[in-house]
Amino acid sequence: MTPNGALAVAFVLIALSMSGPGPRGTALLLVLTLAFAIIELRGATLIALRRAAVVVLPLGVFMGLVWIGIVGRAPAEIDATGTRAAALVYVAGICGRLFFIVAVIQLVFLRFAQLTPLQFVGALALPVGVKRMLVVTLSLIETLRHAIDRAHTALIAAGTLTRSPSWRNLIHAWRLIQAVWLSAVTIVLGRMRDKWPVENTLALLDRTLAGGNPKWLLGDDRIWLPIALGAAVVILLADRIPGAS
C-alpha cells in the first residue's frame, strides 16, 4: 500500500463518520475500519487506539464535567427541560467521533512507521508547495516540543515547578505556558533571521520534496480503495432501507 492510497482510504472513512450514519451504517463503518486496521497493522492497532484515547480523554472529561455535571442537559435542549442522559449521549457522540478520526489518522501513520516524516510527506501526490507547508507545520510541532523542554528545564531549575505531578505545577502552569511561547518565538526567530536566509534552506527543502517520487494506486491500494468506496455506498444507504431502526 502507498501513503497516498492509505490517506485516500482514511479520507473516505473520516468523511463517512462525519456524514452522520445511523446505527447500521455506524456498525458497518466500524467493521470496515477494524478490518483495515487488523489486516494492515495487526498488533499496532492497539497503539493507535491507545493514542486516540489519550488525545480524546481530556476533552471527554472536560465536556462531561460541563454538560453532564454542571449544565445537566444537551445543547439542543438548553432552553427546555433536559436530562443528563441526553447530555451523556451528546458528549459520547462528539468524543466518539473525535476518537474515530484520531484513531484513523494514527492507523495511517503507524502503517508507514518505517518511513521518516520527510519520506512520508515526500511520497504524497501533492504539489510541492503543499508538501512544504506540511513539513513546516510538522516542524512547528517539533519546535513547540523543544520549547516545552526548554521552559520545563528553566522552571524546574528555578524551583517554580517540579518534574513529578504537584500542586505547584498546577498553580504555576500559566508560567510554563508563557515560558513555552517565549522560547518558541525565540527559536523560530533564530532560524528565520540567520540560518534560513543565509542557506536558502527552504529552497533546499523543496528540492528534497520534489524528489520524493510519489506512487499512486499500487499494491493493496487497488484492493482497499474499491472496498472503501463500495462500503461507502452501502453505509450511506444502510439506514435508508425500510425497516432499519
Next chain:
Amino acid sequence: MARHELISGPNFSGRSGALMALLRDGKFAAETFYIGPYSEAALSGLSSTIADEIEIYRAKPARFGRAVFLPLGFAALGRREPQTLSGGEQVLLALHCFSLSHYEAIAIDSALEQLDPVHRNAALDYLAPREEAVGNVALIDNRLPPPLAGWNCSERVADTDAFDCDPGRLVADLAPRRAPTIAVSGLHFEYGDQKSIFRAVDLTLDGGQAYRVAGPNGAGKTTLLKLLVGVLAPKAGTLTFGGEPYRPWRQGNRAIALATQNPDHQWCGATLGDDLARRRSAFARHVHPEYLSDTRMAQLAAALGVLSLDAHLYELPLAARKRLSWLWPLSGALPWAMFDEPSVGQDMQTRIQLAAAIARLATLGYGVLFVTHDDDFAARIPHRVLALGDKQVKAA
C-alpha cells in the same frame, strides 16, 4: 584557492554582524552553510529525525568532491530526533550535513567551542586551509587566537562600553558558607529510547570544592546536572543533601543554582525582574530575603552589564544573555552552583574574570560543578575532575 576568514575580537565588537555582512555581499559564496552558536541556528529545524536532517542537505548534489565529515555513527542514530542530541553532537551533525551538501562555503559562529577536544581538533582540521579545501570558511571562535597560518584574520575592536562585565564583583562581598554534601548512590538513568546514560553511579560531592564534569560530547554531562537539579528523575538510586534524603524531581529544587549551556534554557520570565521575582517566590523558604532583594540583584546584574531589571531577556544580545545566566549561581543565593559550558561565546578577558569568580565561590565554601571543554578556562579554577564514560562517573 579557497578563502579562510577568521573574525576575532572581544564580545560586542560586531563580529557576528561582520560575519553576516561577509555572507550577504555575495562575494564570499552564492549560498553558505551556516552554524550558529546554539541549536536553533545550527540545525535546519525542518526535520523530525536525524535521517531527515541529512536528507535535506543531500538534496542538491555537490558541485565538487569533498571529504565526508563523519565524527559519529549518524546512520545508526537515524530515527532519533535531532533535538535529543547534546549541543556538541548537534554541531557535529551540522558539520556532517555540510560535508554532504552542495554548499561551497561554511560560516560558523562560536559553535565549535561546544566540542570536546578530540572532535574540535577533528573539525578544525577538516576546515583547515589545504590544497583540497572543503570550500570557503568563515569562522568566529573565541579560543583560536590570531594569527593563524593560512587564515585571513580580521581583528575587530570594541567601540562601545555597553555590557561591560566584571563577574568578580558578584562574589566580592559574599560571606563564607559551608555547602552541604551531595551524595549519590546507585544512580541509574536512561532516556526513553533506552539509551542508558548512567548505571549504578556512586558519587560524593563536598561543599567548598569545584568539580569539573568532563567527558566527550554526548557522554551525559548536562544530563548529570539535570538529574541533580531535578529536571530529570533517575530510574533508580538515591540522593542525599547534607545527609537528608533529597528528591528534587519530586520536592522541587531548593539547593542548586544552574546556569544552562544555552542561556535561553534558563529564563522563567520575559524580563529580568520577572525572572528574579519568580525565583524569589520559589525559594522564599530556603533563601534569606536579603540575597534576593531587587536592590542587590540590580547591582549584581549591572556588574554583568545589564543596567535595568526591566531589561527584556530575549531582546539582549546572545553574549549578554549568556553573561546574565551567571547571575543566579554567582549571587550566592543557593549553596551549590552549577555552570554548563559557561565560557562558550565569551572573549578571553571575560573568561579569565569568570574563572576567578567561580574559583572564589568554591573558596568561600560553596559547592561548584562546571562543565567545560575549555582546558585553559578550567585550569584557572582549582578543581577535581568528574570523568564521565562507560556509564560511570569517576572522581579523579
